[in-house]
Amino acid sequence: MSTSPINVALIGCGAIALQNHLPGLALCKDVRLKAICDADPARLEAARQTTGAEIASTRFESIVSRDDIHAVIIATPNDTHAPIALAALAHGKHVLCEKPLALNARQAWEMVRAAEAAGVRHMTAFTYRFVPAMRYLASRIHAGDLGQPYHFRACRLQDWGSRPLGWRQSRARAGTGELGDMLSHRLDFGHWLMGPIHRLCAHWRRWHATRGGQPNELDEWVAVLADFRNGATGVWESSKLATGRGESWQSPDTVELNGSHATFLYDTRQWNRLWLGRPGQTDLEPLDVPREFWTWPGSPRDPARGNPLITFRHDQTWEFIQAIREERPCAVTFRDGARVQEVMDAIAQSAEHHQWIELPPWTETP
Template sequence: MSTVDEGDRLAAASEGARAVGAGRVGIGMVGTAFMGAAHSQAWRTVNRVFELPATARMAVICGRDAARTEAAAARFGWAATETDWRALIGRDDVDLLDICTPGDTHAEIALAALAAGKHVLCEKPLANTVAEAEEMAAAARAAGTVAMCGFTYRRVPAVSLMAKLVAAGRIGRIRQVRACYLQDWLVDPSAPWTWRLSADRAGSGALGDLGAHVVDAVRFLTGAEFEAVSALTETFVAERPLPGGTGNAPVTVDDAALFLARLGGGIVGTFEATRYATGRKNALRIELNGSLGTLAFDLERLNELEFYDGTQPSGEAGFRRILVTEPDHPYLSAWWPPGHLLGYEHAFTHQARDLLAAIGGGEPVRPSFDDGLAAQRVLDAVGRSARDRAWCPIVH
C-alpha cells in the first residue's frame, strides 16, 4: 500500500466536503487504463453536478504495477493505492468495488467483494461465461448490497429519452429493431496484439466488447427479452505482432459478429458488431420501427435523436431531429443551458449518479447483475449459433 502526495489527499477530502450528500461511499477501483480513466472522471465529477444522498470518496485505486498505479492515482485524483485487489477489498475505507479489468477477472473480484459486504460496479460484459454470470447474479441477489453492471450507454440522455418515448407509446408496437456497433481500430493487420484478442482474457471479440452494448440497449429500449438467434462470426486476421516486436500471437476471438434475433412480443431484429468497419470510429446505431413511428440514434451524434411520427398527415410527415439538451430531458437539468452539448464521458457521470442514488436513497439499481446475465446468455447463444450454423434459443 502507498499514498499519493498530500496535495492530492487534501483535494480528495475537499471534494467530499463540498458535496451535498450526507453519507460517504469510499470507492476502490481496480484498473488504471482506459476504463479506469473514464470511471475516475465520473467519480471526480458526480457530486459536483448532482445533489445526491451519498457522496463518493475516491479512496483507493488498484493496479498490478506499483509505479503505474501511483502515476494514475496522482493523475486521476485517488487518495491511496494498492497492487492487490484482495487487499483493496479488505480495506475499511472502501465501500464500493469498481471493477475496470479484463473479463477473465470479473467473477473472482466481484464474488469476493460481494462476500465482503461491498457494493459493486462491474464493467461489461459481466463475465466471460454464462456460468460465471449466473454465479455473480445469484451472489448479488443474496448480498443485500448494490451491484450494477456497467452498460453505460443507457445513461446517454438521448438513449434514455428514446426509452421514455417508447414507454409512452409514441411509436406504437415495436415490430423491428436494427442495431449495430461499428469500429475500425483493427483494420490494419499490423496493429499490435492486445488482451482483447485473447478468448482466455476477453471471452469473445467484437461480440462481447461491442455486441454486449447493443444487446443491452435493445433490452433496455424495448423491454423485450431475446428468444432465439441465428448468427455468424468471422476472424479476418489470424495472428498479430506482439508489442515490442517479439513475435506474433494468435487471435482467438471474433473480429465481427452478425446475427438475426427474435424477441418477445413478435419483435424481429438484425444485429452487427465489428472492429473492421473502416472509417467508423465509435458508431453505435439503433433504430426501432413501430406501428406508429420510428426512433433512431447514433452514438457519433450522441446529443441527437431522430423521430418519425407516423401519426402526422403524410404531407407533413418526415424525420425530425430532437436536440437532447433541454432541462426536462434525462439528466440534463444538472448540466448546461439548452444547446450546450454533452460528450462521451458524461454517461459515466450519470452512471455514478444512479449508483450513488441507489446506495444512498434506496432507488432500484439498473442495469443489475441480472441484466448482465441476460446479455451474457444472448452472447453465449450467438457464439453457439455461429459454431453450429443453426438457430439457437436463449434459455432464461
C-alpha cells in the same frame, strides 16, 4: 437517505477507469477515492499520482477486504470480473462492474446471486443507457409511441485495422471479441427497448490471425438475426474492420426501431437528437431531446461543460453512488448484465454450430 461519507476503491486503472469513473466520482458529494488497484505496477503508480489515492495495491484481495472501503468499481479485463466481484461481495461491498459482466452466463448468475444475497447495490456498466438521446428514445418506446413493434436493428462500425488489441485478442482473458466488447451494449439496448429475445442465429468472423505479433483468437465482426418475444424481429451487426469509419464516439453507432405508428432512429454521435418517421412520410425528421433528459435525474453535471459525447458517461457512476445513498436498486443491475451474457452465450453457440438457438423465458430466479 444516508449522508455518510462513502469510500470507493477503483480496481483497474486503465483509460475507462480514468475517463469515465474518476470524473463521475468527482460529481458526488462526500465520496472519496480511497484506494486504487492494478496488476501493472507502472500503471498503478501513474494512477496514484493522477488520483492522489491514499492506498494503492497490485492485489485486489487486500483492497476489497478493508473495512474502510464501502464500494468497489471494477474496470479490469473480463476474466477478472467475477473473481474480484465475488470477493468484494463476500466482504459486503457495493459493486459497479464493467461489461461484459463475466466470461459466461454461469459466472454472471453466480455474481447476481452473491450480490442479492449480500443485500448490496450492484450495477453493470452499460454506459450508453446514459446517453440523453437513448434515454429519451426509451421513454418514447415505453410510452407506446412506436405502436406495434416490427423491427429493431443496431449497427456499430469501427476501424481498428490490424493494430494490437492487448488482452482483448485473448480468448482466455476476454472470452469473446467484438461480441463482448461492443455488441453487448447493443444487446442491452434490445432488452431495454424491446424486451427478451425468443430465438436467434448468428455468424462471426476473424480476419487477422495475429495482431502486434501475438495470436488474435477472437471475432472481429459479428452479426445476429433474432425474434423478440413481443413479435418484433431483431438485427445486430458490429465490426472492428469497417475501414475509414473511425473509432470510439466518432464512428457510426445507430439503432433504428420500426413500428406501426412510427420509426425512431438513434445515433450515439447525436447525443441530443433522435430522428422520427411517421406513416406516409418519405424521410425522417429531426426530433430534439427535451432538456430534462440532458442529464440523469438529480445529477449535478453541467451538460454545457466538456464534450457531451464523453461527459454523459459520468452520470453512470453518479447513479451508482446515489443508489447506495438511497438504498435502492441501481438503474442497471447485475441481472441486466447476466441476461445479456445469456444472449452472448447463445450467439457464440449459434456461430460455432451454425444453428438457431432458443432462449429460455426470463425468470425472477437464475
